[in-house]
Amino acid sequence: AQSVTQPDIHITVSEGASLELRCNYSYGATPYLFWYVQSPGQGLQLLLKYFSGDTLVQGIKGFEAEFKRSQSSFNLRKPSVHWSDAAEYFCAVGGVNDYKLSFGAGTTVTVRA
Amino acid sequence: ETGVTQTPRHLVMGMTNKKSLKCEQHLGHNAMYWYKQSAKKPLELMFVYNFKEQTENNSVPSRFSPECPNSSHLFLHLHTLQPEDSALYLCASSQDLRDAGELFFGEGSRLTVL
Numbered sequence: 001a002q003s004v005t006q007p008d009i010h011i012t013v014s015e016g017a018s019l020e021l022r023c024n025y026s027y028g029a030t031p032y033l034f035w036y037v038q039s040p041g042q043g044l045q046l047l048l049k050y051f052s053g054d055t056l057v058q059g060i061k062g063f064e065a066e067f068k069r070s071q072s073s074f075n076l077r078k079p080s081v082h083w084s085d086a087a088e089y090f091c092a093v094g095g096v097n098d099y100k101l102s103f104g105a106g107t108t109v110t111v112r113a
Numbered sequence: 114e115t116g117v118t119q120t121p122r123h124l125v126m127g128m129t130n131k132k133s134l135k136c137e138q139h140l141g142h143n144a145m146y147w148y149k150q151s152a153k154k155p156l157e158l159m160f161v162y163n164f165k166e167q168t169e170n171n172s173v174p175s176r177f178s179p180e181c182p183n184s185s186h187l188f189l190h191l192h193t194l195q196p197e198d199s200a201l202y203l204c205a206s207s208q209d210l211r212d213a214g215e216l217f218f219g220e221g222s223r224l225t226v227l
Contacts, residue, residue, distance in 0.1 A: 009153070034214050043117070043203055043218030044156075090156070092214065099144070099213030100169070103156040 002027045004091050006104035013081050014112050021076040021107050023091030033074040034092040034101070035065055044090060050074060061085070086111040116140065119204050119219035127227050128194060134222045136187040136204030143209045145187040146216065147179060150201040162187060163210050194226045 005024045013019050025031060032051050036044040048059025055067040065076045074091060088108050094101045117138045126132050138145065147159040161169035162181040170179075176198075178190040187204055201223050205216040 004155070032214050036216075041220065043119075043205075043220045044216070045218070046215060049214060094214045097211065099161060099207075099210040100158055100171075101156075101214055101216070105153055105155050 002102045004104035010108045012110045019078045023074045025093040032094045036090045039087045117219035125225045131192045134189040138206040142206035144207045146205040148203040
């Protein structure tokens with residue numbers, strides 16, 4: 001069965017500091033991996049995705065993520081956080097011809113001035 | 114309008130009411146989805162439609178009844194709900210099922226069942 005674990009429920013970071021959100025997945029085949037962001041009162045927006053190739057992927061809003069197959073991880077990073085990055089972040093896994101994405105429970109990011 | 118639009122944004126209903134949630138996408142996509150989002154739980158996929166045909170009913174109770182009259186519109190009809198059904202219901206679309214990871218979400222309908 002496929003699943004996603006986001007170990008950190010809540011992270012607080014200072015504006016301008018770096019951010020890393022952890023994601024571990026379980027998937028029986030080649031995974032497709034995604035990060036979504038949900039700002040307060042909004043739906044989810046796709047930040048970035050990994051299908052194949054370069055294991056370091058760039059996304060929108062200055063985010064990047066690195067796929068590590070040996071660790072079954074797909075951690076999200078941003079070098080310098082802005083107050084507008086305060087949101088909930090979801091990692092998800094799917095696969096080829098598999099439309100049933102599995103989402104993690106999310107990590108809430110608070111940005112302090 | 115662009116993107117995925119959901120109405121109403123907020124809904125309060127009693128357990129004996131009948132109400133409907135509406136979703137409309139202006140992206141020309143062929144696949145549409147209903148997800149349930151409860152606090153601190155992973156999103157739960159409820160229904161999937163591809164070219165108006167239902168391809169997935171993820172063991173959802175019959176008190177939730179989806180309808181997809183065309184590729185741009187998706188409804189979720191609600192009847193005899195339970196308080197535990199209170200949640201944020203998200204509609205999403207993708208170009209087709211092969212792009213199911215690249216979802217475009219609406220802002221959701223916050224449902225409270227009294």
